[in-house]
Amino acid sequence: MKQRDKPAARPRRRKAARPAELTAAALGLFVEKGYAATRLDEVAARAGVSKGTLYLYFESKEALFKAVIAMGIDPVMARGEALFEELRHDPVALLGALLGGWWEQIGATELAGIPKLMIAEAHNFPDVARFYHEEVISRGRELVAGALELGIERGQIRPVDVASTVQVLMAPLLMLSVWRTSFAVCDVDACRPEKYLPTYFDLFLKGLLVRPGGEMRDEA
Amino acid sequence: MKQRDKPAARPRRRKAARPAELTAAALGLFVEKGYAATRLDEVAARAGVSKGTLYLYFESKEALFKAVIAMGIDPVMARGEALFEELRHDPVALLGALLGGWWEQIGATELAGIPKLMIAEAHNFPDVARFYHEEVISRGRELVAGALELGIERGQIRPVDVASTVQVLMAPLLMLSVWRTSFAVCDVDACRPEKYLPTYFDLFLKGLLVRPGGEMRDEA
DNA sequence: CTATAATTACTGACTGGTCAGTAAGTATAG
DNA sequence: CTATACTTACTGACCAGTCAGTAATTATAG
Structure with a gap:
């Protein structure tokens, strides 16, 4: 050089x-x-x-x-909004595509560091945090919420509280991308998306219990 | 003297x-x-x-x-291990108590900042990160994994991959506590544990789908 | 119960190294 | 030659860490 x-x-x-x-x-x-x-x-x-x-x-x-x-914003949102129109006829597939697409386009790339960075510095750059919240977080949540609402309308998804469900759904993906940029060195096992992601999809679609139906503490 | x-x-x-x-x-x-x-x-x-x-x-x-x-470690682990013995006869309740207890004892307190801090600084203090990983993360995971394994043995919990399930399960709690210490200012709605936590428990115990059973994309 | 010596807990001005930001200078292209 | 892309050498503010000094408390002697 x-x-x-x-x-x-x-x-x-x-x-x-x-x-x-x-x-x-x-x-x-x-x-x-x-x-x-x-x-x-x-x-x-x-x-x-x-x-x-x-x-x-x-x-x-x-x-x-x-x-x-700013550099990691535009490419992502355009893709998400395109996906939404493309798959609105199949809400469950749309949900999977949005979340899986988020992983492929952000979680698995260099851009995965941006959430961690933004989380760490939100307090030092409140104006940037507000901008990021409006342009990325809120818009992303709206997409996932839209998919959930479509699925509920069509009876494919249980009628859940959409706003909080979106946050719970996104958390494992965000956490994985954050984790890979921090504890990766001393926690190699945990950063295996090929194991983590199928578990994630399986878990939130089907739940943990063998016979769901009651409340959390309904077991003998 | x-x-x-x-x-x-x-x-x-x-x-x-x-x-x-x-x-x-x-x-x-x-x-x-x-x-x-x-x-x-x-x-x-x-x-x-x-x-x-x-x-x-x-x-x-x-x-x-x-x-x-170091200051936020000992009180937590002792409590978790006590809970485990106390509720090992009811794995589903144990799981709820471990996760709910984590929230009450850490997530909802000042100590909730420690995960965020550790995530942000793991790279700058690799020795502290290793220590924290061994003393807190690994031990915490073992507790939750133990509850899952008991539940699977007794047929109350679906036979899932325990290691990755533990991570997916912990992620929303960790994420909520991290979020509250960073985006709280410009994202007040998202930091409502009283809405988020019930959704969280409901979602991971019962799943999203109305009729689970097939693969993720089994809907028409 | 003093007077005073000794000890403890704490203070804040100072120093030396570090780093964001600047300005003067160099090399290259047309 | 002139403008552009870039480098080098510098400056001044800032801050972790130090240390000589102070004030409060306790111990001891008369």
Whole structure:
């Protein structure tokens, strides 16, 4: 990467690609070490530039943080809304596709760090938290809630309290993605999506009890 | 040298109580702002002392962090293990008591911040993360796994993959406690345990589907 | 019951290293 | 030559950790 002495023609100027390279590097470090503990020198080094360059594209560390959060939003929502229209005729499949799609598009990718980062920094960046809540969390919940409501209407899904069910449903997915970016090192077993995800779908669709029907403490 | 029998009338000097006051103050600030962004001056101020005093009780910021994590461990585990023996005759009730008890003893208290803190800092303090994983996470999982296995043996619980089921089961509780310490400000609705918890128990015991039995996509 | 010496609990100004942000300089392209 | 993309070297604020000093309490001697 470093060829300063050689007079070889080398197009090292990448104005168009830099912002994405820098936000990607920053996301990785913010998620690993936290915002405050991340040095801008490190971010720049990981993106293959010097710190000064970073300031050509972002006017402050906080602006970089905001760009990191913003970068993982649009692709996701568009996909979710498309899925909704495509599968509204089959609410249970739609629910599975929304949740499974969330995992494939976010949970399993680099973007999985964004929820953890946002959770950790919500208190330090209340305006970003509000933005993220409105643009991502609320919109995502609406999609899942829509699927549940369709399923209830058609008698395929039990009549549950939709708002709280959406949150309970999303929690295991969020938790898995958060877990993989934190305890992964000392908890390898727990980060096996191929085991966790089938259990997750099976569990919330069919429940734990052999003969459901009564209340929680209805067993002898 | 030591003459402490006489109870001093004026507790302006509080040697015995200081460590707990300091770790409590530190927990609050670490959870709110993150470890790196928390100033020891602030911690001291919140505990009503000066920074110098803090160093009389903890030899470094890192030592304070470790003390904060350690302070929320013992009371919890003892209670869980007692519950296990007390209710092993009724596995479903035991499961509910373990999960509900976790919420009452941790999720609903100040200690709820510890999981968030540990998740955020696991990468910066790998040794603390390993300790926490062994002493808290693994032991907690064993309790819940034990309840599941008892229930399966007695035919009250479907034969599920126990290891991954434990993780899926714990996720919504963990997520709720994490959420309350981060997005609480801009997401008041979501932090209503009195709505969330019944939904949670109902969902995982009985499932979503009206007529469970087939695979996830068995609906028309 | 004093007077005073010794000890304990705590304070806050200070230091040295760290890091966000800046500005002057270099290399390359057209 | 001029503009652009980038680097290097610097600055000043900030903060973990220190330490000389203070105030409150206790011990001891007269």
